[in-house]
Amino acid sequence: GFAFASELCGLRLWPGFANDLDEANIQRFFAWNYLPNARTMYKNCFALPPGSWLCLDMESGETVSGRYWQFRLSPDKSLERADDRELAEELRRLLIQAVRRRFLSDVPLGIFLSGGIDSSAILCAAGHIADRPSIRSFTIGFREKSFDESDKAAQVAAFAKTRNEVEYLTEQEIQDSISGILSLMSEPFGDPSLIPTAHLARFARRHVKVALSGDGGDELFGGYDPLDAIRPSEIYRKFMPAKLHAHVRRLVNLLPASDRNMSLDFKLKRWLRGLGYPPEIQLPVWMSGLEPAEIKQFFSNPLDAETLYADAIALCERSPGLSGLEQALNFFTRLYLPNDILVKSDRASMMFSLETRAVFLDNDIVEFCEKLPQKFKYRNGQRKYILKKALEGWLPRHILEQPKKGFGIPLNRWLRTLRNVEPPVPGLVPGSIAMCWKRHQKRAGDYRFFLWDLQSYNALPA
Template structure:
């Protein structure tokens, strides 16, 4: 037991380079291991696994409880006095002793994944934060129930033998990520955000678990939507600014150096502005840019940093800098993951780690406040489509499809300078291509499905698959408008499955903790009380955030076409990455491995190389699976031996 536990925790040294600990109760058959990235209470009193003062509870915990000092005051008022240190881990244990686990979690404001052993009931409880900032995997491996912050910890167990989940491959080809509760492995799962899982003495090897929620976004929306009495705009704006300021202030709590990612966009600029407003010294900010000017936003961030007076660091990445990262991606992400912005996210995390141990970000604002373009143009498309006969839709789709995205760019870019700012888009041809793919949609949800899907029919590519999983959830709250339904689906799918996975793995891969003030659940709940016109106004998203940011940053430093956090991968695949990609996509190799039909992949690769189409997203999905599978091959061969 000890050797397995040591081997499993050793795989997570990057998540916790400062300390490690093991705790084993052989009689009960429970073993807990921990790696620590010390943020609060750097003394030995913060060591984990940590036992409660009574000895009943033993805890391992990854994350931060931002209101733990307020919780300590509440506990003190109730008579609790057994403090040894100042860590939030000890605060949690005291609260478990006084209030129980579920009530404690509901009182917490923070991000976390944790495992709590109750020595009295002999019950293990796993819990994950409300929005899914911190990861938690679990499953049976033989007769052992295993869990950990990353899949590599589970794979390190000597009885590991999980097979590959082909449904998960289909999801990754469609979405670029594998949505919870599934993973790339059969029988291994992600604990969903806001959920608990109890392992009782009655659990038998191989049994399935019913998880339960302690906080539910759909339940909250269902209980509050259309029942809020709205205040006027100045009051709503002031209330949100107060909430965000408090969230930022609490998330600046740290015993180690702290800074922020700054892209120069609305989200990160607002977070940094609120940080600087509450700091007595310049906030450390970080951004990266590219030598390719069309992808370079470093100048915007530099101007915002200069205006706010931050201590700014930027790094201009060359193609070599970015491509050197690619071999590390399968190890970082543990399962196929193909959001291309994983590359710049890792670059900026590496940059920040040279100066700080904690970095705040603007993640979550797009999903909560209507920041993605699809929230306004998808509804406009549907309004027009539903009145058009099918033959007209098909004809229009065929007309638009005669030119690929690059050809449309060449036609449309010269016209963009004549358009108002809010109507300009980076890569207009790609936007037009996506719009054309929605023309045969049968419902608003079908438009969303088509917009978020890379491979539209992954069952035609993944061998041994009859039907690919549908990305549309079944628990969408009633009464939401089409844009609100898209925002809900992104907040419960794309945000935890893609954005937060990307940020957590890249940052923790360099031992950097990230925090997202927009994901404070009080901000999330407030956002869902706001009427849609305060989020999307005159074709412009995040409208209320813009009103707040106006207090800190001149509008002319922020207003510009949205570029996204991209890389020029389409060109790299034709040049610097061509040999690497051709090796992974070789038809003979694909046939031998048996996961993909080589024909559609070979056709897209041929068209991409010829420059007639830009298939970077679809090819990157396959390449990231192939790179991951290649990395897994030694493990698979060892198991077979």
């Protein structure tokens, strides 16, 4: 038989659906915090990759699939000497054009506003095509200051002379919503920012039916923190012996885990964990729930690192001419964006019947970024160089120069208050979960993403 649906929850209602979990993909889920490239948690059940088609032969039952489009990072060398101001002007034009296209709506429309560069750029571009007081934006605020960006969002809205609305969430409100939101996913999903994204979608849906989002800005223009570590990593690998690296990592792991958002100890520990593996897989290992050594320790039939991260390795092999930083941008755009960020936004908004439109994924902006040389994305330690250049005059300098915070929640601290969840995970060595909970609660180890992955896995329909 052959069956298809837009979500797994629909597909699982088919009487012919085999509810057999795939142990290899379960390990991949804990290694990535999501499943890359068309995989699911079930055997003989696959997702259609982005930009793809599939044709079923009704007589033979055979299927043929292919891609009609794929992002390809192909820097244009002729642009190396391009004038910054001319490129910035072109990007401003493209942003206004992309927002204008997405402002076409016969229902109420608004903008997600975090106070970061991407959503602020969209708000300012909207001010060039619509009456500013009529433009509505929506922000989620947190009482925990290291996670809250509502004050920055308010500053941007005041500068743009638009109408911003904020909903502040308490820790208890968010904790009470976790199990319900995870259960609506119909499959495990390990990005904890799903929770505030769902709350933002619910808040916006009370007022509008369509919302513009800044998804894709970090991937296309180079906004993620790990990009700062690419060059230091290359130097570190060149001079640091493997045995000495192991000692350095053990010492750094003794640092107590901070509960602050993107704390120094967290970044340092993650950086060192990735440096224990080949460069092709250091990024997914930096971001993993369990690194390959832990997969080997916790599972009775563990996959090796090359198998766990075969998708990242294949991506590097298909792009041999790119620099280390360009390979990282390629990873974020080809793997992280479609399998994590866009899945999160789509599921969170659809939970509340809200349509979201990603401005930065406009065809013309994407083509502009495909050809853009590295130096216009990352220059002298400055991320999103050309985007910030384009926003000069649109936004005050202190907004443009603020560090990236991300849409996080106080996950580390919350997990210490949650009960020990031990779902039956195929192949997991008994006692592994209890050990991680114990070490995490005593601050002897940082297992926040693995423990969160377990929360998500536990919500998988029986």
